[in-house]
Amino acid sequence: MVTSRDIARLAGVSQSTVSRVLQNRPEVSGAVRARVQKVLDETGYTPNPAARAMRGTKTNVIGVVVGRITNPFYPELLESIGLALHKAGKRMLLWSFVHGGFEEEAVYGMRDQLVDGLIFTTASYGSTALKEALDRRAPIVLVNRSLDDVACDQLTSDHARGTKAAVRHLVELGHRRVGVLGGIPQVSTNQERRSGFIAELAQHGITVDAKFDVTSDATHDAAYAEAAAMLSEPDRPTALLCANDLLAFGAIDAARDLGIAVPGQLSIVGYDDIGMSSWPAYDLTTVRQPLRVMADVAVSMLLRRLDDPDLPFESRRYSPELMVRGSTGQAPIET
Missing domain, CATH: 3.40.50.2300 (Response regulator)
Incomplete structure (x- = not known):
């Protein structure tokens, strides 16, 4: 099945440009529009009707971006976020690290109105797509990982x-x-x-x-x-x-x-x-x-942001707790 990413690759443009052509937006030059349209015609691409139907409406779906779910930390955090979203009457769409570009796909998903907002658990300084989305004041909350000098809601532990x-x-x-x-x-x-x-x-x-x-x-x-x-x-x-x-x-x-x-x-x-x-x-x-608390607050932050995009941004840090178990003991005596 041909996707908009395939169209972008074949036409040598960004996926956002393909979206603009499909929406007949005016900021695409005639030459670029013609190149994209040629690929659309050759491939017989048809936009997802469900995605088109959702444009201009709330989806009640929140996107969550995580790292490798083979790291047990992420399934546990996801469980807490999923529970908080369920209590709020929202559904969850997951993007997980399997290859490069997964953050970009999540941002495109929000741009195409597949989701109302995003919760990033894996934000990194090298993510161009995330930076561009935040520059547009997209509804995004960073949880677990934070970024300095970034204007958005974020929370992590101390x-x-x-x-x-x-x-x-x-x-x-x-x-x-x-x-x-x-x-x-x-x-x-x-x-x-x-x-x-x-x-x-x-x-x-x-x-x-x-x-x-x-x-x-x-x-x-x-x-x-x-x-x-x-x-x-x-x-x-x-x-x-x-x-x-x-x-x-x-x-x-x-x-x-x-x-x-x-x-x-x-x-x-x-x-x-x-x-x-x-x-x-x-x-x-x-x-x-405190993952359960952090997940609850992250969801609340995002829902408030969706209700009022002009709210001041929040940054919170939660106190962690040392759990002493059997893997630590007195230092061995040097001989």
């Missing part, structure tokens, strides 16, 4: 407070040789958590060795590989601070396979407190984000 609690816990247990397993630096949550770990460790006179300050893609396998490399060093850390729980799971499994006892020889702290963190197989000490 990562400075969360990282401080995690570091203090390890220091109180006697750890001085600490490693940091961070996420990709383009993501605001990863930036804030890593910088928070490093800054709070410095407050306690602890400097992280460069070879133990590493980043990882947000997958179990990538975290396993990075942790295994760190833990294979003769002067390996006695504790690891991880940017999220999925990375911590990878680190725990790497330690097990290397015969390193957790927490006897290595303490590990995660971040998020997803459901798997409390499973006996991991029993992970981690920093809990």
Whole structure:
């Protein structure tokens, strides 16, 4: 089935230009209009009638943009957002990371009136489509990840407070040789958590060795590989601070396979407190984000924005909570 994205690719224009031609809007030049129309005729493309019927009306559908749903954090956040939308009488349309351009597709979905507004859980500084939508004051709420100097409603947890609690816990247990397993630096949550770990460790006179300050893609396998490399060093850390729980799971499994006892020889702290963190197989000490509260507020923010687009933008941060479990213990005695 030919889509508007296919038409845009074949005509060498943006998808928004295709939409303007289909709507017979005047801001498209004659030459470009003719090129797009030629492709439309050749392919026999017919716009989605349901989408056309919705133009100019409310859909009662809210789009939600998430990262890889193979990361258990996102299904848990989605469940909370879905429940909040259901209570508000709204339906949810999901865009999940499977390849590049998924944020762009979500923005086009709103532009084509498939949804009334968007909740982004994965906003990044490199998203051109998101920036363009926000420049047009589109109804968008950022939850979980925030962006500086961006005019929109956004909410996240107080990562400075969360990282401080995690570091203090390890220091109180006697750890001085600490490693940091961070996420990709383009993501605001990863930036804030890593910088928070490093800054709070410095407050306690602890400097992280460069070879133990590493980043990882947000997958179990990538975290396993990075942790295994760190833990294979003769002067390996006695504790690891991880940017999220999925990375911590990878680190725990790497330690097990290397015969390193957790927490006897290595303490590990995660971040998020997803459901798997409390499973006996991991029993992970981690920093809990109040996901249910954040999801409820994100939905309320967006609905208010839809009712009154001229409301002042809000930015909120929620206090996280350190959940101490069995993956942390006293630092091993040096021999």
